[in-house]
Amino acid sequence: MEQQSGREPQAESKEFVKEITPQAVDYSQWYIDVITKTEMMDYAPVKGFMAIRPFGFAIWEKIQELLGGRIKETGHENAYFPLLIPQELLQKEAEHVQGFAPEVAWVTKGGSEVLAEPLVVRPTSEAIICDFYSRWIQSWRDLPVLINQWCNVVRWEKSTRPFLRTSEFLWQEGHTCHRTEEEAEEETLKMLGVYQDFLEKDMAIPVVAGRKSNREKFAGALRTYAVEALMSDGRALQAGTSHNLGQHFAKVFNITFMDQDDQLKYVWQTSWGASTRMIGALIMVHGDDRGLRLPPRMASIQAVIVPILSKKAREKVLEASRALAELLKGCLRLKLDDREEYSPGWKYNEWEMKGIPVRIELGPRDLEKNQAILVRRDTGVKEAVSLDDLPHRLPLMLEEIQQNMYRQALNFREANTRTGSDYSHFTEIMDNEKGFYVASWCGKDECELKAKNDTKATIRCIPFQTELKYKTCLICGEKAAETVYFARAY
Amino acid sequence: MEQQSGREPQAESKEFVKEITPQAVDYSQWYIDVITKTEMMDYAPVKGFMAIRPFGFAIWEKIQELLGGRIKETGHENAYFPLLIPQELLQKEAEHVQGFAPEVAWVTKGGSEVLAEPLVVRPTSEAIICDFYSRWIQSWRDLPVLINQWCNVVRWEKSTRPFLRTSEFLWQEGHTCHRTEEEAEEETLKMLGVYQDFLEKDMAIPVVAGRKSNREKFAGALRTYAVEALMSDGRALQAGTSHNLGQHFAKVFNITFMDQDDQLKYVWQTSWGASTRMIGALIMVHGDDRGLRLPPRMASIQAVIVPILSKKAREKVLEASRALAELLKGCLRLKLDDREEYSPGWKYNEWEMKGIPVRIELGPRDLEKNQAILVRRDTGVKEAVSLDDLPHRLPLMLEEIQQNMYRQALNFREANTRTGSDYSHFTEIMDNEKGFYVASWCGKDECELKAKNDTKATIRCIPFQTELKYKTCLICGEKAAETVYFARAY
Secondary structure, eight states: OOOOSSOOOSHHHHHHHHTSOOTTTOHHHHHHHHHHHTTSEEEOSSTTOEEEOHHHHHHHHHHHHHHHHHHHHTTOEEOBOOSEEEHHHHTSSHHHHHHHGGGOEEEEEETTEEEEEEEEEOSSSHHHHHHHHHHHOOBGGGOOEEEEEEEEEEOOOSSOBTTTBOSEEEEEEEEEEESSHHHHHHHHHHHHHHHHHHHHHTSOOOOEEEEOOGGGSOTTOSEEEEEEEEOTTSOEEEEEEEEEEETHHHHHHTOEEEOTTSOEEEOEEEEEEEETHHHHHHHHHHOBTTBOOOOGGGOSSOEEEEEOOOTTTHHHHHHHHHHHHHHHTTTSOEEEOOOSSSOHHHHHHHHHHTTOSEEEEEOHHHHHTTEEEEEETTTOOEEEEEGGGHHHHHHHHHHHHHHHHHHHHHHHHHHTEEEOSOHHHHHHHHHTTOSEEEEEEOOOHHHHHHHHHHHSOEEEEEESOOOOSOSBOTTTOSBOOEEEEEEOBO | OOOOSSOOOSHHHHHHHHTSOOTTTOHHHHHHHHHHHTTSEEEOSSTTOEEEOHHHHHHHHHHHHHHHHHHHHTTOEEOBOOSEEEHHHHTSSHHHHHHHGGGOEEEEEETTEEEEEEEEEOSSSHHHHHHHHHHHOOBGGGOOEEEEEEEEEEOOOSSOBTTTBOSEEEEEEEEEEESSHHHHHHHHHHHHHHHHHHHHHTSOOOOEEEEOOGGGSOTTOSEEEEEEEEOTTSOEEEEEEEEEEETHHHHHHTOEEEOTTSOEEEOEEEEEEEETHHHHHHHHHHOBTTBOOOOGGGOSSOEEEEEOOOTTTHHHHHHHHHHHHHHHTTTSOEEEOOOSSSOHHHHHHHHHHTTOSEEEEEOHHHHHTTEEEEEETTTOOEEEEEGGGHHHHHHHHHHHHHHHHHHHHHHHHHHTEEEOSOHHHHHHHHHTTOSEEEEEEOOOHHHHHHHHHHHSOEEEEEESOOOOSOSBOTTTOSBOOEEEEEEOBO
């Protein structure tokens, strides 16, 4: 690939990039540098809260569009339920209140009046939604109920990290009711599949799907399933969960229906959610020392045109850049960066840091050759393309980048997934290299807890493949019951 | 128009419609009947709160799509700011806190800990956003800042009515910063125009745009503008507001920038919002005794196919209905209601009540004639159309309905807009027929207050046309300063 002349000197660009702490030096600081310097977020005056700035929120809007589209395609409708929940409702399901009460925010005063009963700011909406469902559902004709809501929730977290764990976050939560146990289980797994499909195809994040152990399941659920992704520091992140609630909530909230056989029955329920955490996953799976890398399908700007303006050819290049932007606007989401107060080199680095998949450089020499230089963010590779070919080449290149980013992430995960039956090997891996550790487990809480105390690693999920890796439990050496994925997790 | 034979008897349908209280009998009850029986909403366990059910929420999603699209087209980006605001921030702007403190919900406990400083659940976000802006804005290069957010807000209201005034509601709030006073005023008026355009073109709701009187302006604003619509009971409703905040907030939050002339200056700000109230306006402007009437652009279902199934021709009609649905799916938002457990008559009434713009009836006799019967919700007029012409005819009919509904609403408003300079005529109109009353006003708070005490009518807005209607104030008879619109309002 030819190095174009007439480009800016590199000194300025290096200055810019230096501001991001390298991953190898301090991964946590790298993460904070990326999200603050790209203006994805800012810290709120109240500890644990944050503002999502337009550049970060644009990713959330893509999630709403692409995951939300899949949620609608699978027959769900959106609705909105109240933010504030009477204490009494939260307390109905015993496990549920035990799980959430320690971390809720309480509204105790409205205007100048002290409330007779304090209200909970929703940490999740099962309780309030079940209260409505108990009135809305009467007959088998009313089933299934397939409702989703996009909203904010509050959980009073002690230790927070932007996007990954914040006291307020945005999410979608689906809440469904079904006639039969089988239908509910089918729905639970279908929605897990929706998360997996979205994460892998659009976010370019490979995930392991499976069931949660009892210790890790949702407070009040019969069974919890999750999709788990591996971050580039070797820690796992739960990117979406889907719960089969059984009839636990139906029984305490009295959600019944008259079935076709004239019997009054309790409904079978599911709930499932994914949140702004996914933005954290996107950053940590794909980011590098130069900043963010956005998979093309998630990028609100897929390519940026940077005109290289010499004094002589200024008008000509600007004009050609505008014509190019006009030509390409139907092919992809494009930005023309024609700001005069910044140099091309400065812009290269800003857009690299912001992870825009393709940079289109257009200078006087390029114009002479009727070409532009495309620079891929994922590989750094440059390619001279004739201006006439761009409308054809760019969409293909975006697809190549999307596939390549998924492959890179998958390769990383595979290289960082180990297996074994020797506990000291396991503890060593978890202490040093991290990653996933696939092992056999007897099924007992004590063994899971011992592994956590020794290594901070937890069982991330029990994958659907039933074949046992080893015959004995990694921890106690007794008869194994399941194959599990261990990892230290966010 | 020919009455088709082979239709269901009308008895069942009348039963159904009887459930809605006629407007003339009790307008408030009619409103409640419409929103509950169409399953737009349901009351929450906490007084003043509600759930927006899928059928109601679909209208909000259309508002987000169509108003949200206009907000983006005018250069604004979406973001998200924290739900909880430290008391101290709310108190910074004196008028602002005075306006909002009496109606906020207070979070005083997080988990098991009592908070050192209580937090306010946002009633509006000026205070928290200004806190961020004071850090984000440094230079003229950072301006303008054009940010919008879609979110929930809480105001502890004493007297509530679904959609119109609820303790929690959904809205969008735009918050912008500018270099100059002129730019801020231009932005304020531009966004008022965006509301007007959206309401008139998409919601088919004619509005009067103008400035608010001092008594009615936003707490903390320099000037407030609003668009006011007339409901079919003759009361006005404020459907959107746009505030020029001047430098009131910039000064107390210290939002400054270094200008091109190297002087440190305060920014000029605006904020503007529209909420789920607009759904209330949609219902009350267009609804009738049979239920809702949705303007086609706001309808998530624009036409519904109801097959008329006789025993003999059941399969044939069902098959033709499915083929028709397939044929039409690219032309409009369509639903095929092929439920077997309900009769066609029952379905006609359900979809009429839900305000779907066009019903497409397809029975055995229609099939013989290769036609379907289109029934308009706005006029009730029936039209036989050849199946081959439907893809052409339906989009045209939807546009006719959209225009007709706007015209009907405009005619109603014009017939219910009176003018005069005689105070007893004014009080009589406000007591009986209501509607808008255009009059001249001296500009004094006392006169506005007297009119309110005597008639419950307030100054809805001061329209932009400057010509004086009458030379003397309607109330005190002294020299008039402005032409104003009076009305009793929601």
